[in-house]
Amino acid sequence: MSASSDNSKSLFGYVAEFPTASDLYHAAEKVHEAGFRRWDVHTPYPVHGMDHAMGLGKSWLSAGVLVGGTTGFLFALFLQFFTQVSLYPTVVQGKPTNLFTMPAFFPVTFELTILFSGFTILFGLLAVIMLPRWNHPLFTSKLFEKATDDGFLMVIEARDPKFKKEKTHDFLQEIGAGKIEEVAN
Amino acid sequence: MAGLKDGDNYKDGEFLKSPTLLKLICLAVGVGGLILFFGLRLAMPEKAGAMGYSWLFAVVFFLSLSIGGMFWTLLHHASNSGWGTVIRRLMENLGVMVLVCLVLGLPLLVPQLGFRDALWEWFPKRAAALEVAAEKAEEGKAAYVAEHNASLEKVTGELEKAKADFAAIDSPSPGHRAHFERSIGSLEAKVEELSSAEVTEEKAVKKLKDKFFLKEEALLYVKRAYLNENAWYLRFWCYFIALVGIAYTLKRWSVRQDSDPDPKWFRWMRRWSCGFLPFFATAWTFLVFDWLMALDYAWFSTMWGVYLFAGCALNSMGLLVIMVTVLRKAGYLKNVVTLEHYHLMGKLMHAFVIFWAYIAFSQYFLIWYANITEETKFYLTRNTEFWNTFTIMCLVVGHFFIPFVILLVRKVKMMPVVLSAIAVWNLLMHFCDIYWIIIPERGPSLSAAAGADIQMTIPGAWLFDLLAFISVAGIFGYFLLRQLGSASLFPCRDPRLDESLNVVN
Numbered sequence: 001m002s003a004s005s006d007n008s009k010s011l012f013g014y015v016a017e018f019p020t021a022s023d024l025y026h027a028a029e030k031v032h033e034a035g036f037r038r039w040d041v042h043t044p045y046p047v048h049g050m051d052h053a054m055g056l057g058k059s060w061l062s063a064g065v066l067v068g069g070t071t072g073f074l075f076a077l078f079l080q081f082f083t084q085v086s087l088y089p090t091v092v093q094g095k096p097t098n099l100f101t102m103p104a105f106f107p108v109t110f111e112l113t114i115l116f117s118g119f120t121i122l123f124g125l126l127a128v129i130m131l132p133r134w135n136h137p138l139f140t141s142k143l144f145e146k147a148t149d150d151g152f153l154m155v156i157e158a159r160d161p162k163f164k165k166e167k168t169h170d171f172l173q174e175i176g177a178g179k180i181e182e183v184a185n
Numbered sequence: 186m187a188g189l190k191d192g193d194n195y196k197d198g199e200f201l202k203s204p205t206l207l208k209l210i211c212l213a214v215g216v217g218g219l220i221l222f223f224g225l226r227l228a229m230p231e232k233a234g235a236m237g238y239s240w241l242f243a244v245v246f247f248l249s250l251s252i253g254g255m256f257w258t259l260l261h262h263a264s265n266s267g268w269g270t271v272i273r274r275l276m277e278n279l280g281v282m283v284l285v286c287l288v289l290g291l292p293l294l295v296p297q298l299g300f301r302d303a304l305w306e307w308f309p310k311r312a313a314a315l316e317v318a319a320e321k322a323e324e325g326k327a328a329y330v331a332e333h334n335a336s337l338e339k340v341t342g343e344l345e346k347a348k349a350d351f352a353a354i355d356s357p358s359p360g361h362r363a364h365f366e367r368s369i370g371s372l373e374a375k376v377e378e379l380s381s382a383e384v385t386e387e388k389a390v391k392k393l394k395d396k397f398f399l400k401e402e403a404l405l406y407v408k409r410a411y412l413n414e415n416a417w418y419l420r421f422w423c424y425f426i427a428l429v430g431i432a433y434t435l436k437r438w439s440v441r442q443d444s445d446p447d448p449k450w451f452r453w454m455r456r457w458s459c460g461f462l463p464f465f466a467t468a469w470t471f472l473v474f475d476w477l478m479a480l481d482y483a484w485f486s487t488m489w490g491v492y493l494f495a496g497c498a499l500n501s502m503g504l505l506v507i508m509v510t511v512l513r514k515a516g517y518l519k520n521v522v523t524l525e526h527y528h529l530m531g532k533l534m535h536a537f538v539i540f541w542a543y544i545a546f547s548q549y550f551l552i553w554y555a556n557i558t559e560e561t562k563f564y565l566t567r568n569t570e571f572w573n574t575f576t577i578m579c580l581v582v583g584h585f586f587i588p589f590v591i592l593l594v595r596k597v598k599m600m601p602v603v604l605s606a607i608a609v610w611n612l613l614m615h616f617c618d619i620y621w622i623i624i625p626e627r628g629p630s631l632s633a634a635a636g637a638d639i640q641m642t643i644p645g646a647w648l649f650d651l652l653a654f655i656s657v658a659g660i661f662g663y664f665l666l667r668q669l670g671s672a673s674l675f676p677c678r679d680p681r682l683d684e685s686l687n688v689v690n
Contacts, residue, residue, distance in 0.1 A: 048689040058595070066593070093556060103550055 012137035012185045013038075013157035014168060015144050016177035021047050024152040027175045028053040031154070034171065038160040042147035064124045065117050072116025076109040143181040158185075190520070192682035198443060198673025199517055204666060211662035218656020222649070226298065234303030234634070235646040236653070238627040241293060241304055243653035245476065246619045247661045248286035249493065252469055253501025254279025255432050256494070259465060262435075262458035268529055270685035271521045271675045275508050277439055278668040279501055280432040285664045287425050289657055293476075294421065306630060307405055307412050307482040314401035315394075322393035329389040337379040344372040404483055412482060420475060427468040431461045439679075440672045448680050469494060480626045484563050488548040493622075495544045499537035500615040503608030506530050510605040512674065521675055524599045525688050531598025534608065538592060542585040566625045570641045579617035583610075616654075624650065 018024040021043060028041055032055040041050060084090045084105075089097040095104060126132070138144045138155065147153050154177070156168055172180055226236050258276045261269050269276075293300050302309045351357070351365040399406040410416070435454055442450040470490030478489050486492075506527070512518050552560045567576055588607055597603050628640040676682065 062595070093554060095554075103546075103553055106546065106550065 010185055011158040011165070012183040013155055013160075013163070014172060015138070015141050015181045015183055016154045016156075016172045017143060017146065017179045018152045018154065018176060019178055021152050023176050024154060025050060025053050027154060027177070030175045031156070034162065036156060036160050036162050038157040038163075040155050042144070042151075042153040042155065044148055044150060044152075059128070061121065061124050061128060065120045068120030068124075069113050069117040072112040072114070073109055075116070076112035077105065079112075080105040080108060137183055137185055141181055141183045143179060144183075155183075190683070190686040192686060195521065195675075195682060195686065196677050198675065198677035199521070200672075201512075201517065201670045201674060203670050208663055208666050211659045211666065213659070215656055215659025215661075215663055218652060218659055222652050222656055223292075225649075225652075230299070232646075232649070233299030234631045235627060235643050236649050237293070237298075237300030237303045238623055239646070239649035239653040240300060241290075241476065242619060242623045242650055243657040244286060244290040244293070245623065246616060246654065247657055248283065248290065249497045249615070249619065250501050250504055251279055251282035251286055251432075252428070252494075253497035253499075253504075255283060255428070255435075255465060256498055257501060257505070258435055259431070259458045259462050262455045263462055265455060267681045267684035268526070268688045268690070270679050270681045271518070272505060272509060272526060272530075273679075274439065274673065274675050275505055275669075276501075277432075277436040278665065278671075279504065279508075281436050281668055282661060282665055283432050284429045285661060286657075287429065289660060294418070303631065303634070305479050305482070306634065307479065308414070309634075310402055310482075311405050311409075311412065311414075314398055314405060317401050318394045318397035319390075321397045322390045325393050326386045326389040329393060330384050330386060333379070333384045333389075337376070340372060340375045340379060344369065344376055347372060408482070412479070417475060420471060424468040424472045427464045428472075431465055435461075439676055442679060443673055443677050446678065451680050466490075466494075469497075477622055480623065480630070481562065483559055486548055486552070486560070486563070488544060492541075492544045492548055495537060495541040496615055496618055499534060499541050500612055502530055502534050502537065503611045503615075506534070506601075506608045507605045507612075510601045513601065517674055521686065523688070524601075525690055527601055527604055528595075528598045529688070529690055531592060531604050534604075534611070535589070535592035535598070538585060538588045538611070542589070545580065545584075566629060566641075567621060572621070572625050572641065575617070575621065579614060580621060584614040584618060588614075620650070 018027055024041055024043065025047060028050065031039055032053070041047075041054065043050075085097050085101060091097060092104070095101055143151065144153065144155075154172070156163060156172070158165075162168075169180060222236070222240070226233060254276045257269075258273060258280050260266075261273055261276065292298050293304065296302060296308070347365065347369050351369065354361060357365070395406075398409075405412060435458070438450045438454050442448070442454075473490060473493045477493065478485065509518065509522050509526070509530075513522065549564060552564060566572065588611055591597055591607060597607070625641070627646065628642045631643060632638060632640045679685075
């Protein structure tokens with residue numbers, strides 16, 4: 001027990017290769033069932049339904065985007081009504097300076113809603129995936145290079161509470177992994 | 186991925202057991218409504234104008250739904266999509282309804298019914314202007330010919346005088362010679378021009394007709410190449426052939442594929458759809474120019490075609506959602522259509538709610554800001570009295586904000602009943618949209634034509650609108666049910682069936 005936990009300190013985790021996308025999909029279901037938390041799959045192309053097999057829930061990003069978009073919407077309206085209607089009423093083309101100036105403010109409102117939503121998506125996504133960073137332990141793995149070529153890979157990290165060096169290795173073999181590589185931290 | 190469905194298990198298709206009772210109810214409502222509507226038309230000749238607007242409204246509403254069905258079929262093929270193969274037959278069935286709708290629109294073409302001239306004022310105005318012009322031309326033709334002959338005589342006299350003057354000079358200087366040669370030359374040319382244009386009375390009448398037509402109705406004169414009876418009827422039959430031809434061709438090929446293992450029909454549909462699309466788009470765009478934009482012949486909007494089209498695409502997708510839900514409740518398409526399809530259809534509905542609002546607002550915005558008299562007319566009518574509240578509540582809030590906010594939620598798009606409820610709401614708003622396009626013209630047009638004070642609405646005429654709508658709805662429902670039973674409910678041997686059955690998004 002103590003040996004394995006000592007080892008796992010210098011160990012980042014396992015990279016396991018599966019022969020086909022379908023095998024990887026079923027393996028992902030089993031890993032999810034086994035209760036692992038810190039793991040991921042890497043494929044050269046998107047596999048439909050993989051998020052479902054991995055038991056991934058809905059990302060909180062969409063809620064963030066709603067908040068971002070609403071902020072942009074309100075900010076644009078405030079900006080325009082405050083400057084063009086209350087602070088310095090500006091008459092353009094004989095249009096009124098009151099609530100019925102609304103159509104003139106719509107393009108800017110529309111744009112700012114989208115801009116703020118876009119920013120929330122970009123920065124929210126960077127926060128979720130913890131980018132940018134200098135390096136990643138997986139980059140030392142030879143096997144991992146296949147993720148952008150023809151490999152269907154699964155990575156289980158050693159910091160997962162369920163991770164046990166030998167047991168997890170056996171488990172990966174049991175669910176159909178071909179080549180398994182240890183990745184150092 | 187687990188338990189992929191195999192298209193081979195679905196190759197027999199699913200056939201609708203004819204819902205006889207429902208069909209009979211639809212037919213009874215439709216035929217009863219038709220008899221009542223046209224009976225009332227005969228009983229109340231003074232209401233013919235008001236009823237014309239009702240009929241146009243009812244026909245255009247259902248026509249727009251079938252046009253949307255055609256659009257989705259064509260788009261599905263042209264973009265080589267796979268997701269919607271299982272609901273493509275429903276789109277095709279909706280598309281072929283275009284025949285029923287256009288046939289129901291034929292009464293609008295018959296001048297004796299009094300619909301045509303009340304709807305499109307340019308018909309009577311043009312006829313009246315042409316009549317006045319013909320009369321005036323007849324009166325003025327003798328004077329015109331006389332004037333022509335007089336001017337010919339005058340120029341000939343001038344020419345002879347110039348020749349005589351020239352001959353009278355004994356030894357003309359080079360300056361004199363040049364001067365006379367020039368004036369004689371130009372006079373000779375004039376004489377030739379006038380005498381070669383042999384003016385008969387017939388020619389005079391033709392010339393004068395144009396002149397007086399321009400004086401009577403300058404706008405209709407300028408637009409005479411487009412806004413004239415013959416071209417209008419010719420265009421209608423072109424739209425008819427294009428739309429009906431495209432819809433029936435696609436349906437026929439698709440049904441043949443159901444029993445033929447050779448995928449050539451599928452390939453034909455894909456290839457030809459790209460060629461059909463421009464004709465489809467042109468036909469629909471010009472149909473709404475002729476039928477809806479021409480309700481006020483002085484008004485124009487370059488966004489008109491796309492505005493009408495946006496509503497079609499949105500609401501026929503809504504109708505598809507409702508049809509799928511009802512069919513599933515009745516026990517059809519159970520294993521064929523999944524929640525993934527609902528999600529996709531919901532997303533398309535959401536996209537088109539936004540697209541419709543984008544186009545509608547852009548059209549309004551440009552006209553509102555530019556503030557040009559002949560353009561603002563359209564919105565001015567629709568911002569007066571009752572129509573102002575109607576515009577804001579139905580089009581701004583009901584058509585855009587409510588469905589937009591509700592459809593933002595992902596779960597809603599995967600709940601068939603809720604999504605269908607939103608689709609019903611959208612159809613109701615589409616009803617208001619088409620109503621808003623056509624009916625506000627009625628009060629001002631009819632009261633102006635009758636020479637009375639301008640009224641915004643005709644009291645009690647909404648009853649005709651409702652009656653027309655219900656009768657067309659009955660006929661539409663009956664034929665749609667017949668179409669649904671005419672073949673399998675989904676294309677059962679389509680090469681893309683596997684992909685569609687297992688779609689994940």
